[in-house]
Amino acid sequence: MTASNQILPPPTERYTILNWLRKNLFQNWLSSIVTLVMLYVIFVSLRGILVWTLTEGQWQVIIANLRLLMVGQYPLQQIWRIWIAVGIFGALIGLSWGLWIRQKLAATLITLGGPFLLALLPVDTATRLTWVGVGFITAAGFGLARVFPRFLRRIVLVAWLVYLPVVLLLVRGWTAENGPIPTVGTNIWGGLMLSGLIAAVGIILSFPIGAALAIGRMSRYPLISAFCVVYIELIRAVPLITVFFMSQTMLPLFLPSGFNIDPLMRAMTAFTLFNAAYMAENVRGGLQAIPKGQHEAAAALGLSSFQSLRLIILPQALRNILPILTASVIGSFRDTSLVMIVGLLDFLGIARVVLAQPQFLGRHIEVYIFLAFVYWLISYIVSYIGQMIEARTGVDATRR
Amino acid sequence: MRKILFVMVILSVLLAACAPAATPAPAPAATTAPAAAPAATAATGNAAVKPTGFGDILKGVLARGKLKCGINPSNPGFSVIDSTGAASGLDIDMCRAVAAAVLGDPKLVEFVPTTGDTRFTMLQTGDIDVLIRSTTYTFTRDTDLGLNFAPPYFYDGQGIMVKKASGFTKLEDLNGASICMGRGATTELNLADAMAAKKLKYTASLFDNPDDVFSTFEQGRCDAMSNDKSGLIAQRSMAKNPDDYVILDVTLSKEPLAPVVRQGDDQWYDIIRWTEFALWIADEKGVTQANVDDTKAKSQDAELQRLLGVNGEMGAKLGLKNEWAYNLIKSVGNFDEIWQRNLGPTTKTAIQRGINNQWTKGGLLYAMPLR
Missing domain, CATH: 3.40.190.10 (Periplasmic binding protein-like II)
Known part of the structure; x- marks a missing residue:
């Protein structure tokens, strides 16, 4: 204890903008020239994009089709169901933020202000008011979490677990046409909602399957490990697009006639099974990084192999693979755009639909810029949340 | 090294096992074709002999209360989805006409988006009841894929x-x-x-x-x-x-675009064909959405009387209500009205009728006599 007190922290440099500029951009004449040239290139290209975006782009195509792009052909009278899902999501985000990530002020402000920012979009008043409502719900969740942190922790975790099934049920509906929650066929699900649902189902379900496969692959029993190895290697040797094609065009031919699985269900299953193989390898990486001593120590304490897995190995392994997990979540989200090829109208698919509208023919650039922006925004948010969780669980501290 | 070898062996065994299973994938469709064909010819000779599968699709549609129509969601003029989520286009209206004829209401149709790759499989497996997706009628598709093409409604090239x-x-x-x-x-x-x-x-x-x-x-x-x-x-x-x-x-x-159904259910095939013919007869004889009630009440034309259900039990012969054609003309219009709505000179996708006109106006559309 005394020894560590005598170790001095490394000398810190005075961190001014001028210092930083000199050190990073204008160290010598060569780096100064490179800096200036690069600045000019960035300026020219950015100016081109900005001028085009602000003056030439005809954004009416996005404004008019915002609903189509977000929820596809989901019937207008039933959209409140999606709003409820969004509201619950906002509340859960607010609660979780308040419980676990509240330290970062700027990020907290952006999270809580997000729904209000969305209310500024050029949409109708009702939609704006709804976003403001979602904003208040999020803020209320955050406030509640600050007041009753102990009480809420378990409840929020359980709520996250049941969130997706509840949303799927709500979006699909269960009563007849004239009932209060009529069934909405998956053929008219679409837009960003569909991409989000496919990604969420694929990522969340693939995690336990992947973990099981990873553990199975390292199993002592040859049959189990052989099965897992074959599954993982077979799936990983095939492009996702082939898996989708198999699920949409070949699988139905093998099924007995009259036994039809919904095309969306087929796509979601294919996506989950595909992701599980990659997830398995991520988890295996984490498992193998745990030193053998940990297993042995657990055994010495008298823990069964299941107990040691649950209490000792998995918690460490999962923490280790958080960065790669974030990366694969982002990758999976973007991979969902491939379902367009099998005829599902996800975010990209519905964009093609928008581009075919006679009054908006030829508006490709606007639509694709919007798409790219939304994909970037969501990926960035996921990446940021990943960093927050990493910081929270101390991945940074142990690794640096 | 031994482990790698083991994995390789397992993999190759699995691949070998998969290969024969994977290649004959289109086979079920292909094998149904010859099996259904003799039965179909028999049915023409004797109305009492019905081939297997006869009437199944209509039964399914009636039980479901909705027609499942395979479309292309992004084809200007033929099938587009507007910003409110509503579908329109020539293909879309053809789907609506079938729904109106079968179920009496053009709104009772589920538009199922398909792609060039998935469309025929979805038809074969019953994901859709009929495919109206600007599909070119060709020999191989007609024979090899176990499909039946109704008469072309748009002669492209x-x-x-x-x-x-x-x-x-x-x-x-x-x-x-x-x-x-x-x-x-x-x-x-x-x-x-x-x-x-x-x-x-x-x-x-x-x-x-x-x-x-x-x-x-x-x-x-x-x-x-x-x-x-x-x-x-x-x-x-x-x-x-x-x-x-x-x-x-x-x-x-020649790119004749035609509705497609799966082989083996001749009743359903007839319904699709006669839906088209009804649209064309109405076009040829000038029966429109506006005057169909008047025509039904007053017309002395024997064919129109049969078409609109005044005389004869024509609908029953298709397994439909007697007002099947009246319903579809009343709710969707005749073929020219559909054309003008989607491809007419006031639209952004204007196309001259040209060879797609009625045979009486020098085109190729020729409805069979309704008698």
């Missing part, structure tokens, strides 16, 4: 578009020209055949993306572009000045 300023008017003018087109065997081959037949030389520029074809052509980097005529018209309509472009009066290929 590959055409050539040039700039008006160029002064080109016929194929011979394009000797030595550069022609832009989409990559894909038929477009290239049709043009190559046509040019070779007239001993004309040209340079082909191929693109994967149809939009690139037009933008390259628009920038003047090629003298002409080739595509299906309906596609050319849609692409011309998105130009800044559509009047600067001319579609030559040349047709390089």
Whole structure:
């Protein structure tokens, strides 16, 4: 204890903008020239994009089709169901933020202000008011979490677990046409909602399957490990697009006639099974990084192999693979755009639909810029949340 | 090393096991075709002998209360979805006509988006009841895939578009020209055949993306572009000045677009065929949405009386209500009304009726007599 007190922290440099500029951009004449040239290139290209975006782009195509792009052909009278899902999501985000990530002020402000920012979009008043409502719900969740942190922790975790099934049920509906929650066929699900649902189902379900496969692959029993190895290697040797094609065009031919699985269900299953193989390898990486001593120590304490897995190995392994997990979540989200090829109208698919509208023919650039922006925004948010969780669980501290 | 070997062995065994299972995938569809064919011929001889599968699709549609119609969600003029989520287009209205004939209400249809790759499988497996997706009627599709094509409702063909300023008017003018087109065997081959037949030389520029074809052509980097005529018209309509472009009066290929059903249910096949014929008879005889009630009450034309259910039990012969044709004309209109709504001169995707007119006006649409 005394020894560590005598170790001095490394000398810190005075961190001014001028210092930083000199050190990073204008160290010598060569780096100064490179800096200036690069600045000019960035300026020219950015100016081109900005001028085009602000003056030439005809954004009416996005404004008019915002609903189509977000929820596809989901019937207008039933959209409140999606709003409820969004509201619950906002509340859960607010609660979780308040419980676990509240330290970062700027990020907290952006999270809580997000729904209000969305209310500024050029949409109708009702939609704006709804976003403001979602904003208040999020803020209320955050406030509640600050007041009753102990009480809420378990409840929020359980709520996250049941969130997706509840949303799927709500979006699909269960009563007849004239009932209060009529069934909405998956053929008219679409837009960003569909991409989000496919990604969420694929990522969340693939995690336990992947973990099981990873553990199975390292199993002592040859049959189990052989099965897992074959599954993982077979799936990983095939492009996702082939898996989708198999699920949409070949699988139905093998099924007995009259036994039809919904095309969306087929796509979601294919996506989950595909992701599980990659997830398995991520988890295996984490498992193998745990030193053998940990297993042995657990055994010495008298823990069964299941107990040691649950209490000792998995918690460490999962923490280790958080960065790669974030990366694969982002990758999976973007991979969902491939379902367009099998005829599902996800975010990209519905964009093609928008581009075919006679009054908006030829508006490709606007639509694709919007798409790219939304994909970037969501990926960035996921990446940021990943960093927050990493910081929270101390991945940074142990690794640096 | 041993482990790797073991994995390799397992993998190769699995692949070997998979390969024979995977290759005959289209087989179930192909094998049903010959099996159903003799049964179908038998049915024509004796009305009491019904082939297997006869009536199944209609039963399914009636039980479900909805028609499942396979469409292309992004094909200007034929099937588009507007910003409110509502579908419109020639293909869409054909689907609605079938729904109106079968279920009495054009709204009782589920539009199922399909792609060029998934459409036939979805039909074979019953994901959709009928495919109305600008699908070209060809020999192989009709025979090999176990499908049946109803009469074409749109006779398309590959055409050539040039700039008006160029002064080109016929194929011979394009000797030595550069022609832009989409990559894909038929477009290239049709043009190559046509040019070779007239001993004309040209340079082909191929693109994967149809939009690139037009933008390259628009920038003047090629003298002409080739595509299906309906596609050319849609692409011309998105130009800044559509009047600067001319579609030559040349047709390089036959692309008859027809509704498709799966083989083995002749009743359903008949329903689709006679839905089209009903639309055409109404077009030929000038029965419109507006005057159909009047016609039904007053017309002395025996065929129209049978069509609208005044005389005879025509609907029952199809397994439908007697007002089947009345319903579809009343709610969707005749074929010309559908055309004008989606491809008429007031739309952005205007296409001349041309060969798609009634036979009485020099076109190819010819409804069989309803008697």
